[in-house]
Amino acid sequence: MRRTSRDIRTANRYEVLRHIIADSPLSRRELAQLTGLSQATVATLVTELLDLGLLTDVGFEDSEGGRPRGLLAVAAGRGALVGVDVAETYVHAELFDLSLKVVARADREVRPGENRPEQVVALIADAVDEVLAGHAGRVLGVGVALPGQVDREGGVSVYAPNWDWHDVPLRALLAERVDPPLHLDNPLHAGTVAELWSGAARGREDAVVVNLGTGVGAGLALGGGLYRGIGNSAGEWGHTTLVLDGRLCHCGNRGCVETYVGAPGIMLNLRELSPSSPLLHPDDQTATVRALAAAAAAGEPVAVQxxxxxxxxxxxxxxxxxxxxxxxxxxxxxxxTTYLGELLLGEVRTAVARHALRHSLARAEIVLSPIPTDPVCLGAATFALERALAPTPTMRRTP
Amino acid sequence: MRRTSRDIRTANRYEVLRHIIADSPLSRRELAQLTGLSQATVATLVTELLDLGLLTDVGFEDSEGGRPRGLLAVAAGRGALVGVDVAETYVHAELFDLSLKVVARADREVRPGENRPEQVVALIADAVDEVLAGHAGRVLGVGVALPGQVDREGGVSVYAPNWDWHDVPLRALLAERVDPPLHLDNPLHAGTVAELWSGAARGREDAVVVNLGTGVGAGLALGGGLYRGIGNSAGEWGHTTLVLDGRLCHCGNRGCVETYVGAPGIMLNLRELSPSSPLLHPDDQTATVRALAAAAAAGEPVAVQxxxxxxxxxxxxxxxxxxxxxxxxxxxxxxxTTYLGELLLGEVRTAVARHALRHSLARAEIVLSPIPTDPVCLGAATFALERALAPTPTMRRTP
Known part of the structure; x- marks a missing residue:
């Protein structure tokens, strides 16, 4: 990929907006220092973002005798974004202002067996309707993260192993219920972009975001940006082999990482230790993981093991x-991770140290996501914001 | 990583030179078509490369009634590059002209146990002396690829598991025998850059170069460029777990990919089938792999298995x-791969298809390297060429 000047300009727009979201208010000079861009470049980018209605002037700071400097902040109320996290067991929808703060939230449960495309579409649309119910302003876009492999250009769920979905035209189905622009991607990519904009990958060159849910995956932020692979399917670490000929996986393979560390895999780890453990809720992953976390925190030996x-x-x-x-x-x-992260972290670091090469290990921090809300909703909304920032006609200038 | 205009200019220089190396002679207009760059940008880059003495005008082609177009070729004889492939069992040195054609070659054997740093340095220096013996012109640089993890800025072999090397200052040791500039890196990275410039990764967005030798690894060419990781150690696929608690590896871990598909791992695969196989040469990996390839090609059942x-x-x-x-x-x-590649390829494709996700598999070709000479020597020389092309004072303009 030969990156063009336009790619760089888009990336620099993101960069300026990210800093203002994180640390506003900021002056143009501070932005130049934070981003490493020239003051002239910053001035141009700020003007564009002001024209797009994404920034606002919020007054002046005294610059020690010099000319007072204009301070900039995100025009938080000048638009909204919706991010939806669709998982195997739930749908979360969140409404964000332009500073990426959560303004409203709605949850739906995906009950076992109720995962046909029309059922999931109804849950998404209901949740989006709920968060938008009290909202009057413009919505710049709706981002939806779906489990499995997603063709984001085509808006198609290519393959969702845990639901046995193949080539479901989800954007088209959703468009009957939710106003566009609609951006589809997968939770790995959404969670990774959230960490890049607002979390533990901010300012990092190469980061990996390990998603632990029903399915598991590793979102890759390489060279400071999301790495997607040639078909937008990079990150399927859950379907790499950890134990050749090991546990059977939904994907048809055996011994996949997911079968040991996804929620059903964790249930199996517990069942192998204690087949009749009272912590096991056979049809409820969430209840089992929650019970396991509570018991392990209380020192119950089987749970600890x-x-x-x-x-x-x-x-x-x-x-x-x-x-x-x-x-x-x-x-x-x-x-x-929300339930078990603190309990896992120390042991995981020890286990990684046992397996990793010394030189690579020395450079690799292992941390829990610092994002206090649902990172996948945040990332899905960020995709909608990124599309709005790209120099394409997806967003009109404000009058 | 925010890429700068200078990074782009360097990348564009590589791109123009790559096309001229591959398809010379070319006109500026053809270069613009091949690279997608504007004619003005191509004209500027060509002028720079002419000034650096890397290109030469080789005449004109008639442009159907219009102004005749100048044709450009690499100034092949205006400088030379040396690439050295240091492996566990051999040292190969090759001298290249500026069109990356091999002009001379020297080989040394690394005998079992003779792998102390001063022994390896002597082999490298002897081989470099030999290829330069008949050469009178300028040498733009010497690239050396060393097994394991390499700090290329510091010129240090950080860790070579098969030799138990730790933090060996190899560039400093070599500098007493070989004239600078000396560029150190590892064979994974060298082989990957060779495929990017001259092999199967040319023009590809995302490619993986799987190196099968004594050690194994996966060089990553992501987004059209070499991916190095934060400490230049990306690609250690040989030390990822394939069989949890499986075969013991030099790195201290168990079940690493390398212990099953590196040359000693292949010997073990054979020994498990037939402990006293006449194909086994206990102290000679190369002889064993060669004998195995010949027997498998002849249909000998144990070898085939x-x-x-x-x-x-x-x-x-x-x-x-x-x-x-x-x-x-x-x-x-x-x-x-040289010995077993053709025999492995069909079975490997079948095995990959059994394990990989359908959507990702559909986009992934699996091929043998098309580079007829040693790709690691070529890649090491290419590193020297890249450094010479970067806008730093590593190369003076020709008078």
């Missing part, structure tokens, strides 16, 4: 990422 | 790369 076994598998899988990609930071995210 | 077992392991490991990175092409390279 199940967490340890999970950490050992997870550490071996993360060491593969450290050795192959030599990243600066590995971020643990998604709902299983 | 050993190749099949190896292909099965290799296919599972390559499927991990397909699922995680979603590349356009996977290139098999290095000396084990």
């Amino acid at each position: 199940a967490v340890r076994d999970t950490a050992r598998y997870l550490g071996a899988g993360i060491a593969d990422l450290v050795n192959l990609l030599n990243p600066e930071v590995i971020v643990l995210s998604s709902w299983v | 050993a190749v099949r077992d190896t292909a099965r392991y290799l296919g599972a490991g390559i499927a991990d790369l397909v699922n995680l990175l979603n590349p356009e092409v996977i290139v098999l390279s290095s000396w084990v």
Whole structure:
């Protein structure tokens, strides 16, 4: 890929807006210092963002005797974004202002077996309707993250292993219920972009975002940007082999990482230790993971051992990422991390150290996602914001 | 990483030179068509490359009644490059002209146990002396690829697992015998750059170069350029886990890909089938792999089965790369591929198909390296050429 001057300009727009979202108000001079861009470039980019209605002047600071400097902030109320996190067990929709703060939120449960495309579309549309119910202003876009492999240009769910979906034209189905522009992608990519804009990958050169949910995956932020692969399917770490000829996976393969560290895999780790454990809720992954976390935190030996076994598998899988990609930071995210992250972290670091090459290990921090809300909703909304910032006619200038 | 205009200009210089190396002579207009750059940009870049003495005017072609167009070629004789491939069992040095054609070659054997730094330095220096013996012109640089993890800025071999080297200051040791500029990197990166400039990754967006030798690794060409990771150690696929708690590896871990598909791993695959096979040369990997290839080609059942077992392991490991990175092409390279590549390829494709996700598999070609000479020497020389092309004072203008 030969990057063009236009790509760089778009990237620089993102960069300026990211800094203002994180640290506003800022002067143009501060922006130049923070971004490393020239003051002239910053001035041009700021003018464009003001014209697009994304920024606003918020007064002046005294510059010690010199000319007072204009301060800039995000025009938070001048538009809204919706981000939707569709997972195997739930749909979360969040409404964001332009500073990427959550303004409203709606949740739906995806009950076991109720995952046909029309059922999932109805849940998404209901949740989006709910967050937009009290909103009067313009909506710049709706981002939807769907499990599995997604053709984002075509708006198609190519393959969702846990639902056995193949080539479902989800954007077209959704468009009957939700106003465009609609941006589809997968939760790996959404979670990774959230970490790049607002989380642990900010300012990092090479980062990996490990999503632990029903399915698992590794979003790749390489060279400071999301790495997608040739067919937008990079990151399927959950379907790499950890144990050749091991546990059977939904994907048809055996011994995939996902079968040991995804929520059903963690249930199996527990069941292997104690087939009749009262922590097991056979039809409810969330309840099981929550019960396991509570019991392990209370020191219950079987629960502690199940967490340890999970950490050992997870550490071996993360060491593969450290050795192959030599990243600066590995971020643990998604709902299983919310429940088990603190309990897993120490053991995972020990297990990674046992498997990874010393030189690569020395550069790799392993942290929990610092994003306090749902990172996938945030990332899906960020995709909508990125599309709005790209120099294409997806957004009209404000009058 | 925010790429700057200077990065783009350097990348565009590479791009123009690559096309002229591959297809010279070319006119400026043809270059603009091939690269997608504007004619003005091409004209500027060509002038710079002419000034650097890397290109030469080779006459005119008639442009159907219009003004005749100047044709450009590489000034092949105006300088030379040396590329050295240091492996566990050999040292290959090659002298290249500026069109990256091999002009001279020297080989040395690294005998078992004779791998202390001063011994390896002596072999490298002898081989470089030999290829330069008959050469009178300027040498733009010497690239040396060393097994394991290399700090290329510091010129240090950080870790070579098969030799138990730790933090060996190899560039400093070599500088006493070989004239600078000396560029150190590892064979994964060298082989990958060779495929990007002259091989199967040319013009591809995302490619993986799988090196099969004593050690194994996966060079990553992502977004059209070499991906190095934060500490120049990306690509250690050989030290990712394929069989948790499996075979013991030099790195201290168990079940690494390398222990199943590196040359010693292949010997073990054979030994497990037939402990006293006459194909086994216990102290000679090269002889064993060569004998195995000949016997398998002749249909000898144990040899055929050993190749099949190896292909099965290799296919599972390559499927991990397909699922995680979603590349356009996977290139098999290095000396084990030279002997076994044709025999492995069909079985490997079948094994990858058994493990990889359908959508990612559909986009991933698996091919043998088309580079007829040693790709690691070519890549090491290309590093020297790239450094000479970068807008730094490593090369003076010709008078």
